[in-house]
Amino acid sequence: MKGFKQAFYLVLTLMMLSGCQQIVEVDLPPHEPQLVVNALMTAGKQARVVVSKSRGVTGRDTSFSWISDAEVQINVGGSPWEALAYIDSFETDSDGQTLFFPGYYSKKEVPFGDEIEINVTADLGEARSRMTIPPQLSATVDTFQLDVLRDASNLFQSLIRIKLENPPELSYYELIATLWYRIDGVDSLLKESMSFSSQLGFTPFDGNTSILLTNELLNGEVASVSLICFTPFRATTTVIRPQPDRLVLEIRTCSPEYYNYLTSYQEHIGSQVAGFSLFTTEPLPMYNNIEGGLGILAGYSTRFDTLMLQ
């Protein structure tokens, strides 16, 4: 029995030692940087192109990833349009926090309907891409109403009906809704992105704050789409009674590249968040239309519809 007691104590000691968690550092193969070109353009606004380079996930490399000495040339309809200039601008937001927006800016406003081509030359190589921004959606917002269901918990619900004059070709859209409201004692209007919920097969984007759809969903017919919007539910009874002022609906008519980029980005990022460990989930292919590099050239035309609320 003495032997067993000793064995028991030995096991107990080993068990206590075994409580240590084992985490080991692992080396990754070195990464060869690639040229990255990102340009999301809005018709009627200045073009902004950001050129950067990819880098390794790990390591202590502090080199700046933005590239400021590239040549960025845009052609429209096959003719030279503008060589973009690099602006290393800094801006400050309303809270005084510094945000920086470096990039290559055009002086002209981006057109729609013509093919836009971009050529980028940098030390890492050359990259190019092309796309066409479609015209604005000819749609009418048929019904636009807001029901306040739960003012105590800041839950709002709205029903939107949209009639799409359906073009014959496949078209892509993004809808974004914003609720503007007042709170007693606060002078300025506050804005809240609204979440979308629908039984139709829309692709919600970025936490449901916008949805992506194609006219294929409407089966080639002029149709009404019903949507329900919620402001984020807040589980508090701190008595804030928002008074809705207006609802702003932005309708973006997108290039296919924009639609593909957003949908694949959604899945790509979602997989990284949902994964057991960052970057070690199954890879979701990221849409890329930059020849000779990585990134996106895409754009949209946009229009706003506003409903004033009582």
Place this chain on the structure above:
Amino acid sequence: MRRKWSCRQMVEGLFVCMWLLVGVQAFGQDLLRKEITLQAEKASLGEILEQVSQKSGLLISYSPADLPQESVSFPASTASIATHLDRILSPYRLSYKVIGKQVAIYKLPRLYTLSGYVIDGESGERLISAQVYDEHSKRGVFTNGFGFFSLDLPGDSISLVVAYTTYKSKQLKFFHKNNRQLSVELEPDFELDAVEIKAIEAEGPHKQVQMSLVSAPVSQLQALPVVLGEADVLKALGTFPGIQSAGEGSANLLVRGGSPDQNLILLDDAPIYFVSHLGGLFSVFNGSAVSDIQLVKGGFPAKYGGRLSSVIDVRTREGNMREITGEADISLIAARASIEGPIKKDRSSFFLSFRRSYFDIFSNTLTRLASDGNSAFGYHFYDLNAKVNFLLNENNRLHISMYLGDDRTNIGVDETFANQGELLTYQLGTKINWGNQLFSVRWNHLYSPKVFANLRLTLSNYRFEIKSDYFSRITEMEDTVSFKGVESYDSGISDLALQYDVNWYKNGRHTINLGINLTVHNFRPGLSSFNLTFQDSTERDTVFGASQLPGADLFLYYENEWKVSDRLTLRLGAHASSYTVQDTAFGSIQPRLSARYTIGKNWALKASFVRMMQFIHLLSSTDAGLPTDLWVPSTTRVPPQRSWQVAAGVAGRIKGGFEVSLEGYYKRMRGLIAYEEGANLLGDTQAWEDRVVTGGEGWAYGVEFLVQKKSGKTTGWLGYTLAWNQRKFSNLNEGKLFPFRYDRRHDLNLVVSHRFSEKIHLAANWTYGSGHALSLATGTYNSAFSEDGVVFPTGTFIRSDPLQNISLYEGGRNGFRMRAVHRLDASLSFDKKKKWGERSWILQVYNLYNRANPFFYFFDPDFDNPLADGTVPLTLKQFSLFPILPSVSYHVKF
């Protein structure tokens, strides 16, 4: 130009060579291939043989006394010499043998059938796959799944050897002159220096046509050291070549490049769909209840179908027919007890075993103490195996068995606290349960000494359910807001099957197996419901997801094990199945071909070709064996999985009782499915068919080597696998080929068990596996939405922030390799005989040298050491699940 051979081509070449070798050997009797024309008109057999001799140029010798006196007539016909001889001689019990350039005609002795059972001499239980072998005629057979054998032997003196691993072999000598029934009792071999009488000749993998078979005595599998001392026969199979675990701590097995859903796991002939307890740390098979376990990974017999990669056939104990016995043990995780005995001595018996974990006793108490009684967490699992069997008469036997097993988790929270003038109450009660219920009735009937039949009715049910009730109330001044919700999720699958199997031991050359099966499935691929109540008014009462989905499959099989010659045996069979779900029907005919060619006394070449089809799929995002995995049927949009596999190898036995096998295999899979990238498992309102990608293809090939010793003081095995495993989906990885997640190039296992004395027994297992494949981003770049940087309130900037940046998988899907896995486990058992029975202390150490094996990888942000530009660097780290882990368990047997 010098051609570079790929490994795949080399493996394919190996198969071609093997097949050619078998072919050349099988048809080596070229002398008898020559075609001649024969005609007879009232001629004696001697005259006809003379005619054959003249036309073929062969010398034919015979004893005139053996030839019948009658005359024979037949019209002119042209055929090979062998065909003519077979036709002429077989009606008169005559046969021939080629000796050099002569053909010798001889008289066959009359055959009588010897049939019966091989049983355990202590308990009266029947022994599966015991070998019955006549040394004189060199004829032998294995007992079937119910311990039955039937063997046609010449009416002559017999030297019958009956052998079964871990039992003393028995040799019986008698003159065999009538059909007779014989039950042979074997005694368990407890002696350390047991002489393996005659067993060497009788035993060995070269004796069976079946190839790619993994078997080991249950006692040896149970002795393998495991995590926390809970013996596990299923996980022990993962130490054999061609079989690997889905990960450390997982009970799921991956066989020859297949996925876990491609394994057909049978418990007393009932399919079992979920085999893990405690997240895969243990399998549902209680070692005390298992009498036999076999795994087939290729060359599948025709009776099996419905899965692509393996069949794991587990049989439970029948119960002691002669006396009441029992055993009990306790480990750090669970306690179990078994009792068995006769209901009526030698006519009927019962077996009952129960196992339960007791982790919840501590966890509930500790969590209550830690939370001042506000919360509790408990988890436990249990298994109940019960069986009765009745020997109705010599020709009829009835087995009724049942298995119930569950994993149960409860989480409870009841808290009330004040916060800035508000009083918050929060209550939560969640139950997560999953488990199997199996029931089977089997009726063995012996129509004759040559015909054994089994009728079985089985019911299998697996269900996974979550139920959660929560309530919250916030009170501030006069205002009160309350919110109440009930959520539930339910999924599972049920099977009701009726099968009839017949084993017909037709004669010494042909054994026919045939049968029919009808299975009715009921799929429940995930049903979610929500009931939300706000301020006592129901706001949302929703049910979504697929409800029940019935399906049915019917299959027939036929198989003929044909002893073509003393050296060559073929098993030719087919499995025809049809499957119906909703308005869709699928069907297939799957050939099953196996061949064995013996070389000398101790070696055999083996080869097989099989086609398989799988009508059900498992939706799994991890392959780790989570209870959330969903079984779903094939549909028009998600067609069945199918495969073919060719395998060839050599098996034999060498001096010292070592069994050796070397096999190569090539498996092609089509119709594979996978979860759509980014799909959610639970609570997804999308139909499951919208969440999967279909049409996947797979290639798995490799070479396996095994040397195994099953009896003696020292037992164990050494297994090595060299394998490749690839997948291709048109809409994954840009349509390019990629390694399967569990692609492992090298897998090596060494298992040794040694009994020093009657009191001390040591077992050790060293395992090595090269790294699994993993999708890992090695680079990152800014997305169009992260160009402005991500500035956190603290001012820090996380480089490669997963919420904004894009990962660059430069190696593609599964393009990165994890570190190799290796570890040593050991156990030491101290046994002592007592007046009342026997007791054992078992000390085990898992991962003896404390190897940090990879469980998963993650990127760790180092917030404490930001870089000069304020960014937070990431480091790739590996998490290891089990460090050195000792355990102790106590076992008694009476």
